Amino acid sequence: MELSILLTMVLLAVFLLSFFFLMRSMASPKEMEGIPGSLGLPIVGESFAFLSAFSKPSGIYSFVKERQQRYGKVFKTYTLGRFSVIMTGREASKILLTGKDGMVSLNLFYTGQQVLGPTSLLQTNGEAHKRLRRLIAEPLSVDGLKKYFQFINTLAIETLDQWSGKKVLVLEEASTFTLKVIGNMIMSLEPTGEEQEKFRANFKLISSSFASLPLKIPGTAFYRGIKARDRMYAMLDSIISKRRSGESIQQDFLESLIIKHSQAADEEANEDKLTDKQLKDNILTLLVAGHDTTTAALTWLIKFIEENPAEEHREIQANRNGGSNLTWSEVNNMPYTTKVISETLRRATILPWFSRKAAQDFEIEGYKIVKGWSINLDVVSIHHDPGIFANPEKFDPSRFDAPIKTFSFLGFGSGPRMCPGINLAKLEICIFIHHLVCRYKWRALEKDDSVQPTLVRMPRNKYPIAVEPL
Secondary structure (H helix, E strand, O other): OHHHHHHHHHHHHHHHHHHHHHHOOOOHHHHHHHEOOOOOOOOOHHHHHHHHHHOOOOHHHHHHHHHHHHHEEEEEEEEEEEEEEEOOHHHHHHHHOOOOHEEEEOOOOOOHHHHHHOOOHHHHHHHHHHHHHHHHHHHHHHHHHHHHHHHHOOOOOHHHHHHOOOOEHHHHHHHHHHHHHHHHHHHOOOOOOOHHHHHHHHHHHHHHHHHOOOOOOOOOOOHHHHHHHHHHHHHHHHHHHHHOOOOOOOHHHHHHHHOOOOOOOOOHHHOOOOOHHHHHHHHHHHHHHHHHHHHHHHHHHHHHHHHHOOOOHHHHHHOOOOOOOOHHHOOOOHHHHHHHHHHHHHHHHHOOOOEEEOOOEEEEEEEOOOOOOEEEHHHHHHHHHOOOOOOOOOOOHHHOOOOOOOOOOEEEEEHHHHHOOHHHHHHHHHHHHHHHHHEEEEEOOOOOOOOOOOOOOOOOOOOOOEEEEO
């Protein structure tokens, strides 16, 4: 009964959304006639096929793959009120991700735009985007992350203390771990207690709203996400107020922004200052960006190394001179683990596509793209192209022994919008994996490579394992 109600709501939402966009454009652009593909049924386009793909084992990639087999590596479609061109290949990657000469901008779904706010790093372009990245980059540099090392190290040990002799859902554990890390790093949030529980509850609602239908009515995921965002902002308002008054001082990401870039009366008068609105929008952006992708990467990596064991961490432990704990210098000298992370991101392709919007007319792969069109880069096909990666379904970190062709590996993106949290993600994963490998052996309780119906590709079964001490 609940499933039928959900399907009815989905169909109604698709109809209403498509009808809205129909009012804006009664026919497909004439320029699209030369691009292969189908725009589907009147009004709804290929929305039903697009939505149903989320429930398939390979997720949204199944929608893309079916059409690539039919039309080639460039095709058009119309889904959820959007005319889109989907393409793949290194040339497309280079043009779309570098954004040369301002040809494209980021193209978030409506739900993401509404939740993150207009001053988010993910919604700014040009000089405004460069400025925000510069302000955010310093705390996320390797040197800037050093002060969080001990907290992450201790949290990893405490988390793994609970695993011995148990059945563990790795995805849930990874999610809790990464959220506690990012919460503490950004606003010195303690890993336990009432504030942590409120923070986690609100964050889960915000995160789930990104892949929801854009219906802002009570009871919908989008509505709950907006309300949770408002509660999160109220929490940040309180913290920022206490920091500015001197009532509370912490050595965290938020404090560094408040001290270095205090609220500006005239934003244009001092480009090194942020308003409270900019602070909140971008803290939320870092929370979202720093959680889901790292959670997925850590989960897939644990799955892959269970199938392909590595010895680097036990060698580090054996060579340690005095003391028994991981050191900062050791965590920054894990060459094989770095390759394992890269191969995990290639093999799993956590972000299956990058969406852009044409900021001007241009040509790509011999097709004319018109300003305003949505253009999606299919990353899965690039990462699984046998012409680039031999035997692409095999998990093989040695692929990264030699430099990879440019715009072939997009685990952290590329160009001006490359993931700003790359160093943090690697630090969290290296620390957690070190302690896991040195303490436990584990085995998968299910063999299943299918992915969840979400925008970020995660194991559908949450990767259940049985854990035993070494």
